[in-house]
Amino acid sequence: MNSADATKWRFEAIPEDEDGSRLDRFLRRLIPGLGQGQIEKMLRNGLIRIDGAKAKSASRVAVGQTIRLPLSIDTLASAKPAAHAATAKSLATPMMGGAPLQKTFNDMVIGEGKGWIALNKPSGLAVQGGTGTKQHVDGMLAALATRGGERMRLVHRIDKDTSGVLLLAKNLGSARSLTDAFHKHTIEKTYLALCMGLPPEDGAIKQAISKLPGKTGERMVADDDGQSAHTLFRRVDHAGRKLTLMALRPLTGRTHQLRIHMALVGHVICGDGKYGGVDAHPGGMVARQLHLHAWQLKLPDGKLVIAPPPPHMVASLDALGLSMPPKGWRFQDF
Known part of the structure; x- marks a missing residue:
């Protein structure tokens, strides 16, 4: 240049x-x-x-x-700030049963530091808009920005049906720094997933994947010529050989990576009908919702953000007698 x-x-x-x-x-x-x-x-x-x-x-x-x-x-x-404000308002309201936008946002906040805010995103709330998606976090941020102050920015994404830690940047400078940290893998992400069957105690899944377009929405498939995808897994607790609480760490950030990887090794995530069909719904006291939760996020400065699991996941674990890992648990502790 x-x-x-x-x-x-x-x-x-x-x-x-x-x-x-x-x-x-x-x-x-x-x-x-x-x-x-x-x-x-x-x-x-x-x-x-x-x-x-x-x-x-x-x-x-x-x-x-x-x-x-x-x-x-x-x-x-x-x-054209006025036009932008009107668009943002239409995207963000009504949110979450018509509750005031600021309160809805505040209720999701679980941590804050210099340049960032962490939310515990509920299952069912999209991070970004798309066809037929009118309520999403990005729309909330746009609407809140019109009420004064610099707009907060997304620096990563999690699926609509996945709950848990979503990190936001307070300003453009922080957004660039945090995006770079995600890109360089200096931010550690740990998910909890209730999976079918009894996976090995620990291991790694390395299988490239690619997107398969279709009328039912985005779907990922194994493809050796696709994008590289790498996931670490570790068993936390299990109910016999039927259901297992797993800790998952994605070392890459592909769409539906954890869901497709667990399905490919024969241990689909509970509630994931997209990749497991009817086998993903064990019935009984286990909810049909997706049991995948972004539980912990460790920042480059060592700060650990923990998001409590959603009610449906807590209820399922309680019904099965499964224990959550202790606060601050990390892969290398075992």
Whole structure:
């Protein structure tokens, strides 16, 4: 990049948590207030490029690619604040049974530090919008920003049906730092999952996966030519050979990674009908909801954020007589 480029352009690397995202959605998350029409116009004029090449709004971005943007893009994004505020309000309300937005948000907060806030996201609440999805965390953040102060930003994602720790950045600088930490794997994520059968005491799953499009929504399949995916697992407690509470650590951040990996080794996560069919629903006192919870997140400074499991998962564990791991439990403790 020469000095002339530096005065005209801004360059953004695609982080791991945005791998596979549509270009237009990535840009709207990166630059709050940027309109779809503005994105389309800049793409047509070649002002936005992926690795130097022209792109379309529906183009999928990949980790490691570089997006070139005009330096004026932040000014363009702030040109229509009233329209942005109206859109944000429509996305975020009514939320969670019509409760006031700020209270809904505050009730989810489980930790806060310099530059970040951690939520315990409930199962069933999407992180981002999509076709037919009107209520989501990203919409909440946009609406809250219109009430004063800088908008908080997403720095990673978890599935709609997965509960647990969701980290937010308080400002753009923190967002870049935390996104980089996720990309470099200096943030440790530990999930709890109630799985069918009795998996080995510990081990690792290395199986590349790819997305299979379909009318029923996004689905992942094993594909040796797909994106690399690596998961560590450890048994926590089990009810005979029928159901087991597992601790899972994703070392990569692929869509549905934990769900497809456990299904591939024959121990589908309880309630995961997408990958386990009827076998994922044992019946009895075990709820049909997905039993996958983002339990702990360890930040680079050593700070540990812990999210209590959702009621349906607590009820299932109690019914089975299974014990949660102790606070601060880590893979290397065993």
